[in-house]
Amino acid sequence: MSPPFTPLFIDGEWRPASTGATFDVLNPLTGEVVGTSAAASAADCAAAVDAAQRAFDGVWGATSPSARRDLVLRVADLLATEKYRDKIVEAGNAETCTTEDMLGSAWHGQIAYLRGHAGFSSIPMGETFPSAIPGGRVFMKRAPYGVVFGIAPWNAPINLTIRAIVVPILCGNTVVIKCSEDSPRTQAIVIELFEAAGLPKGVINYISTSREDAPARTAEIIAHSMVRKISFTGSDRVGRIIAMEAAKHLKPTVLELGGKSPVVILADADVPRAARAVASSTLLNSGQICMSTERVIIQRGAAPAFLDDLAAIFKQVSAGDVSTPYAGARIGALFSEASAENVVALLKDAAAEGAKILVGDASRQGPLVQPHIVTEVKPGMRIWDRESFGPVVIVAVVDTVDEAVALANASDYSLMAALWTRDIYNAFGVSEKIRSGYVNINGPTVYYEWMRSLAGLGGSSGYGYFNVDEWTQLRMSVLHSEKEPPYPVVSRLNQ
Structure with a gap:
């Protein structure tokens, strides 16, 4: 029997790479080929970003916060089934030698994470207050960025893929997510869950690349004019590279990196x-x-x-x-x-x-x-x-x-x-x-309040959060007074 194949997921469709390129995924202990995965081309990555932008401009931008909440709750209900528990255990053990001890956070913990974060859709996203201009009023709201690019690692493939997706889409963003070369099948289970829950096409797009192509594909996606923000979880060495690529285009990043x-x-x-x-x-x-x-x-x-x-x-x-x-x-x-x-x-x-x-x-x-x-x-x-x-x-x-x-x-x-x-x-x-x-x-270090994002204070642990403030932008509209004020320069003219 040939090893299972993991395709890309772009614009609501599972598909091979446009070039037909693939790479092997090996069990880290035995060296056995336990799967093959599509190796995305530059054209595939551009197609994923374009699909995400169309979804942001169209169906997802018109989706109510309650509909986004309900989607995430359906994902949680699907994840709670034995079917998906078994899929996670089988794929995780094959690709990353995951033990049963990790199952608690990859399965039980993520069900709670999804259900808890679904409530983010009800957080007030704006306020109004009197302007400094007499008779004026300010309307301030939190708006999504648009297309965001997430990179999730292999060591907690279910947890960290979900985290890279859930808060951004609840805030109204659309996502291009790149998996690790070591765990594409395990991480694709997350995308399968969202698809089964009724995800509109283009809202989440899933990319895998070969290890050799990863630097170039990653840089191309970061540089894409429609990508507005980047998140990366992984080593501080790669995090520094991601931060430098983003800095070339003055794009904000969320980096959760290493720990000591x-x-x-x-x-x-x-x-x-x-x-x-x-x-x-x-x-x-x-x-x-x-x-x-x-x-x-x-x-x-x-x-x-x-x-x-x-x-x-x-x-x-x-x-x-x-x-x-x-x-x-x-x-x-x-x-x-x-x-x-x-x-x-x-x-x-x-x-x-x-x-x-x-x-x-x-x-x-x-x-x-x-x-x-x-x-x-x-x-x-x-x-x-x-x-x-x-x-x-x-x-x-x-x-x-x-x-x-x-x-x-x-x-x-x-x-x-x-x-x-x-x-x-x-x-x-x-x-x-x-x-x-x-x-x-009086507790272990492997613990954090999952409703309050984990984040470093800079340096080799990175910075930024997976919360509403981080995945929305403050935007303001100012309604000026009905009474016209004396405008500088113009008011000196004879009219």
Whole structure:
């Protein structure tokens, strides 16, 4: 049986690339071809943008907010069926070695996300107030941008594809969405859901490109005169490229990039619970989440017990084939051998600079990297400064709270953090000093309030939100007074 083929979705039709070009999609663990996908040409990308503009000018621009809400609610109802649960599990496991532990956010969580965000359609989108001109009045409204371009990654393919679409279309925009080269079939399930729910043609257009063509196709779409705004979720390296391309055309962007999430553990913390939260947020999806715990900064008094508890958990977790039965906890392969090699290189560099590997052996088996705990790590080491995107956590021991905060902030990343302490009065004061978009007090780093967008504070974590303010523009009409004022220059003329 030939592997499944994933086409493009342009102007309401599933179609191959205009050139007939395709690329193979490989299982990251076995290297087996698990699918083929259409490789969009420049003409295909232009057609997708043109279709989105027609939909914006026509059917979607004339669609009421309540109709947009109802569409999203129908998508949620479809997603809640066993049919789509099974499709997500099968495609996700084949393309990205997704584990059952990720299913909760990819399925249950997204049903709630869709239903919750459907209410955005009822948010007041305008206001009126007296003008500074005597007798005048200002009418201010929030209007959609038009065609927006979203790029969603492979590591949470359902979640992040939905996020790139839902708020923009609820605000009245139309979307061209580009998937990852590693997960086109999984991400296309989202488009299938919208189509089945009655999506008007052209409102969402789905593009896949080969890895070789991706830079050129992406730049062409960003440069298209009808594309008004861009969103990208992915690495800070690619995010910088996207930002520079957008800057050439002075187009606004929303960038959710990398994370080096710190967890600050104070001496009075619930150490066993903190260890379980850190282990979960380090190992979920093999550490391939922008919110993954990567750094732990702990006060000296709590460190020995914490390290014992954390090591005991890590030693019970194994990287392997997630599709086969296993007695303990299982994590999957990294998304490529190159990614695994990068993780191993970070570990070896750290060891050479004096860090201690408490759990793990700084090796890989193809794309498999076992869980690692590294101690005696400090800023300046690559493993401190750069996102590992693997099942690795580094630990630094400090004496004071001020030292802990300083180390938590010793990073170019600013997306997510956590703080552990039993002193709730102290917790808020300390958390406010940690430079992070989110600080979870006595909780894991892999968590954010899904009705309030996750966002970095700049640097390697990016900036911008997936909310109504971000996906609409303020526009004003001023009604001037019925009584004509004395106009400059003209009023000096004899009339």
